[in-house]
Amino acid sequence: MALKYEFYHNPDCATTKDRKYHARVVPSGRISNNQLAKEIQKESSLTVADVKAVLIALADKMAEHLGQGRKVYLEGIGYFQVNLHCKEEVRTIRGARSKNVEFKSVSFRADTDLKKSLRKEKIQRSKIMPHSMPMTEKEIDAKLTEHFAENPILTRRDFELLCLQVRSTACRRLRNLVEAGKLKNISTPRNPVYVPANGHYAPAAEE
Numbered sequence: 001m002a003l004k005y006e007f008y009h010n011p012d013c014a015t016t017k018d019r020k021y022h023a024r025v026v027p028s029g030r031i032s033n034n035q036l037a038k039e040i041q042k043e044s045s046l047t048v049a050d051v052k053a054v055l056i057a058l059a060d061k062m063a064e065h066l067g068q069g070r071k072v073y074l075e076g077i078g079y080f081q082v083n084l085h086c087k088e089e090v091r092t093i094r095g096a097r098s099k100n101v102e103f104k105s106v107s108f109r110a111d112t113d114l115k116k117s118l119r120k121e122k123i124q125r126s127k128i129m130p131h132s133m134p135m136t137e138k139e140i141d142a143k144l145t146e147h148f149a150e151n152p153i154l155t156r157r158d159f160e161l162l163c164l165q166v167r168s169t170a171c172r173r174l175r176n177l178v179e180a181g182k183l184k185n186i187s188t189p190r191n192p193v194y195v196p197a198n199g200h201y202a203p204a205a206e207e
Contacts, residue, residue, distance in 0.1 A: 002122035004028060007133075026126040066106065078110040133164035140173065141182075141201070148201040154183070154194040 007021040037051035044051075062072050062080065072080040085104035090096050110118075135143075143162050147154060160170045174194065177183040182200045187193035196202065 002124040003118075004124055004126035006126045074111075076111055076113045078108055078114060081107050081109075083107050135163055135165075139163075140177075144182075144196075145201045148196050152195065153186075156192060159194075 004026045005023045006026050008024050010020045010022060033052055033055050034048075036055065037048045040046065040051045041048045046054075065072050066080060066082050069082070074080075083104045083106070084101055087100050087102060090100065140163055144154070147158065147162055151158070156167070156170055156174060159165065159174055160167060163170070163173075165173065174183065174192070178185060178194075178197075181198055182196070183194045184197040185192040186195055
């Protein structure tokens with residue numbers, strides 16, 4: 001099995017022209033204590049109950065030591081440490097109050113051995129689109145003009161693949177295009193089939 005990823009646009013891009021993307025892992029599920037216990041049991045002499053008891057005790061002891069300001073290091077896994085947060089901006093140390101400081105999160109830094117193991121994993125682009133790619137109205141119009149130049153109709157699935165949109169976003173944007181008078185549904189509401197409306201999406205005339 002491989003790590004699956006997809007591209008997401010950077011949120012600090014001011015315009016479409018400046019848009020840049022970064023790769024992010026697509027989550028493929030969550031592993032519980034029960035699942036871990038069963039897998040560890042198969043590879044050791046411990047019972048599932050033994051493993052679960054150790055995991056529960058580990059969580060309790062980690063909370064105890066982290067709560068005392070210690071870093072917790074699990075060999076082969078990594079380092080854990082508590083991060084704090086000020087509820088209000090602190091302008092002077094003299095005026096700082098303890099009640100203004102609160103728990104924020106627990107940070108984690110992976111151990112070198114764990115990182116080495118993960119670097120060996122195969123990485124593949126996800127076949128399941130977990131999010132919609134950002135597209136302006138102008139970009140969508142251009143895609144639809146190209147599509148209708150070679151195809152007489154458009155389905156929701158066509159639109160998803162053409163504009164890289166997930167189903168919910170595709171349905172919403174298609175509904176907006178119908179309301180704007182750019183597309184017309186010639187089938188049923190449950191199984192829509194779209195065609196251009198009012199002369200939209202016609203290829204530009206050649207000079």
